[in-house]
Amino acid sequence: MKQRQGIMTLIFAAVLSIGLLGGFTSTADVSAKQTVKVVKVQKVATKAYRATKGYMYNSPKLTKKIHNLKNYPKTTFYSKKRVTIKTTNNKTAYYTYVANKSGKIKGYVYSKYLKLYQPTKTTSTSSSNSQSDNSISTPQVISKSSLSSLIAASPDLDPTGELLSLTSADYKTYQSVFNKNFNVGNYADEGVFTDDQASIYVKSPTLQPYVQKAIDKWNTALGTTVFTLGTAQNHSLTLGFGNGQSEGWDGVFDGDSVQVDYYDFHDRTYPYGPMPLSSSQTIQIKLSTDDTDVDGAAEGMAATRVKQSAATHRDTSAHYLTTTVSGTPTELLENYWVGVITHELGHALGLDHTPYFQDIMAAPASTEDGQSQENAKYDWTTYKDSDNVQGGALTATLSQRDIDRAKLTKLLGYW
């Protein structure tokens, strides 16, 4: 399934967008000509950060670079306020005003280049057998070994039970442990979620009913309104058609927008081959890497075309997939695209891929086109679940694992 490359493309797109921002941060002359508009200044709670890269600027208008943050890898900065700016090309970016402890090094830093810093060091493994962990000195925080036991007792990549009812200090302290063990991370741009909600502006009316269904799936599963429909004037996330043909995606999420491939969406033979579109009869489509046939009401349909389209499901050479999907042709196509959108919204919630085909967040491999996903408990090159499980994305169905992980990312503060 091509949309499973979304996260790969997401990382790629993130690099691209950082590159674009770099365009006005790294060339002073150009940035001087750029009119940077400060649209919002917010006081924020003081948190400790380390800078990962980039520059510190003297003002939110980014007129002058005052420090290269490469030179301050071990300096802890404290956040004071956050500014939202708009560049000439109307791109929104967030900068945080920070200062070191003495207050001598202070200025504005691109928010994404700041990483929350916990003075109590934690490592990102779950399998520590050490008897004592001296690094955790705060008594109210769960011990590393207790957390490891909880993770070990929970199903693979599925945070359950006590893991979803720890204290906020626990989630803060062990953020990287959670990221690594449950394939999650903070993938949405700052400002996408406010008060645990994101509002989506759907740029094409054609997509509206699909997006509404995807929204309903997450809201119902999580028991809260996490996504709402926004307007052109008032939204935090956009969703529209894009061109995924050359990069091979059906859907992509890049931090504050979701795109759906225009061409495949309008190709009614994609992804299942030709179907009797006007028929209201239920058909079954069996998908397999080795052989593909269509049975039930659709028997006799152009099997060769189905075979071809099954080939397009294979975005990596060796993955294993055998499943049957059923529904009317219209339902099958609708489910497919609702599944794509639901999957991309899952990325917005902070979910990376899993190797379980039944998950909406499934991907056939942890590494695609040579790029590994940002947070992975382990590498995989084939689906882990057995034959004939229902594909979460194909049927637009959230698994319990999808839901539990999204609950975890809320606790981690990613939405």
Ligand SMILES: [Zn+2]
């Ligand atoms: Zn994806």
